[in-house]
Amino acid sequence: MIEKDFVPVIPFVSQEAGNVRAEAPSNIALIKYWGKYPGQIPANPSISFTLKNCTSATSIAYDKKNIKDSGISFEFLFEGQSKPEFEPKLRTFFERIIKYLPFLEDYHLKISSSNSFPHSSGIASSASAMAAMAACLMEMERRHNPDISPEYIALKSSFLARLGSGSACRSIAGGLVVWGKHDAVAGSSDLYGIPFPDAIDRVFHDFQDTILLVHRGQKQISSTLGHKLMDGHPFATQRFEQANRHLQEIKGILANGDLDRFIALVELEALTLHAMMMSSSPYFMLMKPNTLAIIERIWQYRRETQVPLCFTLDAGANVHVLYPNTYREKVLQFIKNELVAYCENGQYICDQVGTGVEIS
Ligand code: PMV
Secondary structure, three states: OHHHHHHHOOOOOOOOEEEEEEEEEEEEEEEEEOOEEEEOEOOOOOOEEEEEEEEEEEEEEEEEOOOOOOOOEEEEOOOOOOOHHHHHHHHHHHHHHHHOOOHHHEEEEEEEEEEEEOOOOOOOOOOHHHHHHHHHHHHHHHHHHOOOHHHHHHHHHHHHHHHHHHHHHHHHHHHHHHOOOOOOOOOOOOOEEEEEOOOOOOOHOEEEEEOOOOOOOOOOOOOOHHHOOOOOOOOHHHHHHHHHHHHHHHHHHHOOOHHHHHHHHHHHHHHHHHHHHHOOOOOOOOOOHHHHHHHHHHHHHHHHOOOEEEEEEEEOEEEEEEEEEHHHHHHHHHHHHHHHHHHHOOOEEEEEEEEEEEEE
């Protein structure tokens, strides 16, 4: 599908009012997206596990406007409270998507959102929040045009989510999701995420992700600025080539269930992401001393026990510990005994691969 396929051509069946609700999960990238071109086009393809327990729930109550004017009319509540600081970001999002959902101009929208994970836990909520929002808006489109197919709804939800926050486009489908054009992945696109289309070994179907909350404060650099710092970064070209190579490589790893190569690739991706941050101008560092302490303990434990666990990092200090479900008890014991000491207030979240967005 290309961009113009998401601009509706059929006139919509108008509605007076209604309510829609969607719950969307967060995702954790194995091959990282870092660097973009205008229009939220990724500089390299990425692949992630969709999660299950870290979710955002969004509902929209829509009501026909009394006076028809152009532009989007909305109010926004986060966890029951009005949040004026989120409104500019939402307004920009609506300006970007109005072309694809022109019927929105007919309504006033009352949007409410909440997260399943603690606020300011250092877990980025933009992916789950924008995916839930996009899914709500597509449910509105479906009610205006009941003939659209589930496949179209899934791709357009992801397309819209991307315009809110790039990585959000990987939170619509479940399992493993690829975003960004790559010749080795049939159907892949820079415009939306697709479920990884090739063979996936059973071990990855219920992979575990325990998120160790190392630092719950605000990030000192937003991901928007972080992406920008890849423009003109001295290692950008090599990084984008490496990510493309890694996507080719991970195909075989996912098909064979080769955990040694999986671990080597996923940890290299995490450290490369942070190396890009540490070598940009201005440079910055999001890892904390406890992030490094956890990584060292994971390496030591893996050497001593041969348990195939590994870590990955987002744009923050928290550590995602990834491992097969069969090792769940053992790894959780290790986390409780040894890693919890490095978490802020001893907090961590148990998550695993999930099935994607749900409309209710
Ligand atoms: O979607 P954004 O703009 O918040 O970027 C997120 C980028 C990383 O989380 C660091 C990596 C990724 O691919 O999710």
